[in-house]
Each structure stands twice: as structure tokens, then as C-alpha cells.
Amino acid sequence: MGIRFDAVTVAYDGNVVLDSLDLAVQAGEVMALLGPSGSGKTTALRAVAGFVRPSAGRVFLGERDVTDLPPYRRGIGMVVQQYALFPHLRVEDNVAFGLKARKVAKTEIRARVAEALEMTGMAAYARRHPRELSGGQQQRVAVARALAIRPDVLLLDEPLSALDARLRSDMLAELARLHRELPDVSILYVTHDQVEALTLADRIAVMDKARLQACGTPRELYRAPANAFTASFVGNANLLPVTVGADGVAFAGAELKVDTAGAARGSKATLCVRPHLVGLGDGPNRLQGTVSEIQWRGSTHRLYVDVDGHRVMADVPELRTPPAHGDEVTLHFAPRDASLLTAGITHG
Numbered sequence: 001m002g003i004r005f006d007a008v009t010v011a012y013d014g015n016v017v018l019d020s021l022d023l024a025v026q027a028g029e030v031m032a033l034l035g036p037s038g039s040g041k042t043t044a045l046r047a048v049a050g051f052v053r054p055s056a057g058r059v060f061l062g063e064r065d066v067t068d069l070p071p072y073r074r075g076i077g078m079v080v081q082q083y084a085l086f087p088h089l090r091v092e093d094n095v096a097f098g099l100k101a102r103k104v105a106k107t108e109i110r111a112r113v114a115e116a117l118e119m120t121g122m123a124a125y126a127r128r129h130p131r132e133l134s135g136g137q138q139q140r141v142a143v144a145r146a147l148a149i150r151p152d153v154l155l156l157d158e159p160l161s162a163l164d165a166r167l168r169s170d171m172l173a174e175l176a177r178l179h180r181e182l183p184d185v186s187i188l189y190v191t192h193d194q195v196e197a198l199t200l201a202d203r204i205a206v207m208d209k210a211r212l213q214a215c216g217t218p219r220e221l222y223r224a225p226a227n228a229f230t231a232s233f234v235g236n237a238n239l240l241p242v243t244v245g246a247d248g249v250a251f252a253g254a255e256l257k258v259d260t261a262g263a264a265r266g267s268k269a270t271l272c273v274r275p276h277l278v279g280l281g282d283g284p285n286r287l288q289g290t291v292s293e294i295q296w297r298g299s300t301h302r303l304y305v306d307v308d309g310h311r312v313m314a315d316v317p318e319l320r321t322p323p324a325h326g327d328e329v330t331l332h333f334a335p336r337d338a339s340l341l342t343a344g345i346t347h348g
Contacts, residue, residue, distance in 0.1 A: 001027055001061055001062040001152035001153055001186060002024060002025050002026050002027045002029070002060075002061075002062060002186055003023075003024070003025040003031075003048055003059075003060070003061060003153060003186055003188060004023070004024045004025070004059070004060040005021045005022060005023045005024075005044065005047070005057065005059060006022065006057050006058045006059070006060065007020050007021070007022055007056065007057040007058075008020070008021045008022075008044070008047055008054045008056070008057035008058070008059060009021070009054060009055050009056040009057055010040075010043050010047060010052055010053075010054055010055060011055045016210055017038075017040055017043045017210055018040040018043045018044055018047070018054075018210050019040070019210040019211045020056075020057070020211075021040070021044055021057070021211075021212055022212070023044075023205055023212060023215065025186050025188060026186070027062075027152075027184065027186055028183050028184050028185065028186060029186055029187070029202045029203065030179055030186075030187040030189060030200055030201050030202045030203075031186075031187070031188050031189065031201060031202065031203050031204075031205060032189045032190075032191055032196070032197035032200065032201035032203075032204045032205070033045065033188065033189070033190045033191070033205050033207055034191060034192070034194060034197045034204050034205065034206050034207065034233065034234070035192065035206060035207030035208050035213075035233070036192060036208065036233070037192065038209075039207035039208050039209065039210065040207050040209075040210040040211070041190045041191075041192075041207045042157055042158075042190050043210075044188075044190075044207070045155050045157055045188055045190050047059055048061075048066075048074075048076065048153070048155060048188060049071055049074070049076055049078055049155055050066070050069060050070055050071035050074050050076075051071060053067075054067060061074060061075075061076075061152070061153060062152070072101070074153075075149070075151055075152065075153075076151050076153045076154070076155055077098075077145075077146030077147060077149055077151035077153070077154045077155070078146055078154070078155040078156075078157070079139075079142045079143055079146050079154075079155070079156050079157065079159045080142075080157045080158075080159070081157055081158040081159065081161055084142070085130040085138055085141060085142060085145075086130075087129065087130050087131060088129075089129070089130075090126065090127055090128060090129055091117070091122060091125050091126050091127070091128050091129070091130070091133070091141050092113050092117070092126040092127065094130070094141055094145055095113045095116055095117060095141065095144045095145045095148050096109050096112075096113050096148070097145065098145060098146075098148060098149045099112055099113070099148055099149060102149065112148045112149075112150070113126075113144075113148060114126075115148075116144040116145070116147045116148040117144050119144070119147060119178065119181065120140040120141070120143050120144040120147070120174070120178070121140060121174070122137065122140050122141055122144055125137060125141075134167075135164075135167060136167040136170065136171060139159060139160070139167075139171060140171075140174070142159070143159070143175075143178070147178075147182070151185065152184070152185065152186065153185070153186045153187075153188070154185050154186070154187045154188075155187075155188050155190075156175075156187060156188070156189045156190065157190045158190055158191060158192070159171075159175075159189075160172065160191075160193070160196060161191075161192075161193075168193075168196070172196060172199050172200060175200055176199070176200055179200075189201060194233065194234055194235060197218070197234075198218045198222070198234070198235075201218060202217065203215060203216060203217055203218075204216065204217075204218055204221055204234065206221065206229070206230045206233060206234060208229050208233075213226070213227060213229050213230055214226035214227065214230040218234075221234045222234055222235050222274075223339070224339055225237075225272060225339060225341065226341075227341055228270050228272070228341050231270075231272045231339070231341065235274060236274065236275050236313065237272050237273070237274055237275075238271075238272070238273045238274070238275060238278065238312050238313055239270050239271070239272055239341075240252075240270065240271040240272075240273070240310060240312070241268065241269075241270060241271075241310075242256070242268075242269055242270065242271045242340075243266065243267070243268060243269075244260050244263045244264065244265055244266060244267045244268075244269055244340075245260075245265065246265060247260075248260060248335075249269065249271055249340070251271065251287075251310075252287065252307050252308035252309075252310060253308060254285075254286065254287060254288075256271070256285045256335075256338075257284065257285060257335045258271065258285070258335050258338045258340055259335065259336075259338075259340065260340055262342065263340055263342045267342065269340050269341060269342045270340075270341040271338055271339070271340055271341070272338065272339040272340075272341055273333050273337060273338045273339075274337070275302065275313040275314055275315040276300075276315040277333055277334070277337040278312065278313070278314035278315070278316075278331050278332070278333050279314070279316065279331065279332050279333065280303065280314060280316045280319075280329060280330070280331060281330060281332065282330060282332065283332030283333075283334075284332055284333070284334055284335060285332055285333050285334070285335065285338075286330055286331070286332050287305075287307050287312060287330070287331045287332070288307065288328065288329075288330055289305035289306050289307035289308070289312060289328070289329060289331065290305065290306045290326060290327070290328055290329075291303060291304070291305055291306075291323045291324065291325055291326060291327045291328075291329055292304045292305065292306045292311065292325065293325065294322055294323065294324075294325070296318070296322075297315075298318070299317070299318055300315050300316060300317060300318055301315075301316055301317075301318055301319050301322050302314070302315050302316075303316065303322075303323070303329070303331075305329060305331060307331075312331060314331050
């Protein structure tokens with residue numbers, strides 16, 4: 001069962017927090033809603049869950065218009081940021097809660113609880129209380145509770161934000177595994193973490209200031225972002241203000257060879273180049289600048305280089321003798337590794 005937003009708008013006291021969202025999540029797809037705080041992504045998820053009422057537009061689950069249905073009639077599983085487990089109930093009773101509310105037969109409840117706990121690796125903890133579990137284990141229980149009702153749609157609202165980096169990585173792998181085991185479940189995943197979105201999602205919807213900015217596969221958004229905001233939010237990016245010429249663009253006194261198809265000569269645009277595609281030393285599309293900062297990141301060094309007042313980032317393999325602050329360096333990048341954003345620099 002898929003999810004469809006049909007021009008959905010949500011406003012509180014005249015303040016629009018979600019503006020005319022048109023978006024379709026295919027059956028069995030993982031769609032990440034990615035954006036900064038206040039972008040409208042959680043509001044969109046809550047509109048699907050039935051916790052907020054759109055002021056305009058309709059929400060569909062499959063072919064069913066659920067805009068006016070209460071949450072309990074939508075058949076949706078949901079995991080929120082703080083898990084919302086009942087502290088006085090054991091793990092197995094937390095997982096059974098939704099099934100009991102739906103008046104499922106006791107024998108089936110036992111079977112479904114056991115199945116959900118086994119699927120999330122929590123079968124051995126069925127008799128424990130939430131206070132006896134780690135944060136990662138509580139998160140697994142929350143997922144088990146959502147899966148126990150066998151939903152066609154699973155909503156995940158920043159489910160990993162309370163975990164440390166190691167647990168987040170482990171749980172991302174677990175969520176990916178669960179989706180492989182449940183290929184028919186559609187997942188709407190709200191996050192502000194680009195790594196989570198790039199790792200888990202089939203497609204990413206990028207939100208900013210209550211509006212949808214772009215939607216596509218992680219590879220599409222990373223390699224050919226629709227606008228400067230998407231380029232800067234999905235991965236790190238150098239966004240350079242350029243002027244379009246006959247065979248390329250002009251930047252900081254340098255003529256750079258890039259694909260300018262569709263851009264008018266003499267127009268202003270933004271050139272997007274990912275830091276890991278910028279090399280140190282001679283090569284095509286050379287840029288001269290001064291090192292303003294250098295960071296060692298284990299297997300790589302990140303160089304921040306001032307090029308005529310513009311900061312350019314380069315992620316290069318670890319250097320035995322890295323340049324020092326104030327050194328003059330030459331950077332380069334291949335023409336195919338740059339994307340021209342004709343909308344200009346619009347960070348939103």
C-alpha cells in the first residue's frame with residue numbers, strides 16, 4: 001500500500017507549516033523526508049498518521065482517502081523519537097498493546113508478539129521492563145510494537161536521534177534488514193540526518209521552509225541536485241557563483257570547462273562540486289588559492305582553500321606532508337564531476 005499527498009497544506013493560526021505538498025510513496029518503498037528543523041517533514045508524517053488535520057488537500061493510503069479518518073482506523077505502525085514505551089509494562093505487553101486495542105484473539109496476540117520480537121532480535125527480553133533496556137533495545141521494542149499489527153505503512157519519526165553514533169549505525173543496518181524481510185511495507189522515514197537518508201531510503205524528499213524542494217533517488221540527488229539547497233543538504237558541496245560563458249563558466253578569474261547545456265550565455269548560476277571530487281595539484285579546471293584550514297580525518301585530509309574570497313573544500317587521501325595554513329595550493333576537478341545549477345545560490 002502506497003502513500004499519496006495531494007496538495008496537502010497544514011497551517012496553525014494562519015502560519016503555514018506544510019505548503020501544498022504533492023508526493024507519492026510507492027508500495028514497498030522507503031521514502032525519507034529529509035530537511036532541517038521546521039521544514040515541515042514531521043508535520044507531513046503526522047498528517048499521514050492522522051495526528052494533524054490538513055487545512056487543504058487530501059491524504060491517501062493506497063486508493064483510500066484517509067484524510068478524515070481517526071488514527072486508529074488507518075492501520076498504520078509508527079515509531080517516534082522517544083519510543084513512547086509504557087514504563088510499567090513488560091516488553092511483551094508493550095508489543096501487544098496495539099493488538100489488544102484492536103481486540104485481536106489472545107492466541108494470535110501471543111504468536112504475533114513472539115514473531116515481532118524475534119524479527120527485531122528482542123525475544124530474550126520479553127519479560128523485562130523498558131528501564132532494564134538500553135536505548136537501542138528500547139528502540140527495537142518500539143519497532144516490534146509497530147510491526148506486530150502487521151501494518152501496510154510504517155512511519156518512523158527521527159527514530160535514531162536519541163542513540164549514539166555506534167548504535168545509530170547498528171540500528172540502520174537492522175532497519176535495512178527488516179525492510180528486506182518485509183518488502184511489501186511502505187516506510188515513510190523522517191530525519192534531518194543525511195547519512196540515514198542516503199543509507200536507508202529508496203528515494204529522498206528534501207524539505208525546506210514547509211515546501212518540497214526536490215525528490216529523487218539518493219544517487220540522483222547527490223550527483224545531479226535540483227537546486228543549491230538540495231546540493232548543500234544532501235552531502236557536502238562546494239557551491240560556487242559563476243557566470244556562464246560560451247564553452248564553460250567563469251569563476252574567480254578562471255575559465256572552467258563544464259557542461260552548460262540549457263544555460264544562457266552571460267547568466268549567473270551556481271556550480272556544484274563535491275569535495276571528494278576536488279583534487280590537489282595540477283589537472284583540469286585549476287583553481288589557485290590559499291589554505292585557510294586543514295583537518296585530518298583519518299584516511300583523508302580536508303582542505304579549506306580561499307579562492308578569491310570563496311571557500312573551496314577538497315577531501316584528499318591522507319597526506320604524509322600536508323600543506324600548512326597560508327600555503328598557496330592548486331586544486332582541480334574534472335568537467336564531468338561538476339553540476340551547473342542555473343537557479344543560482346538559493347539556500348532558502
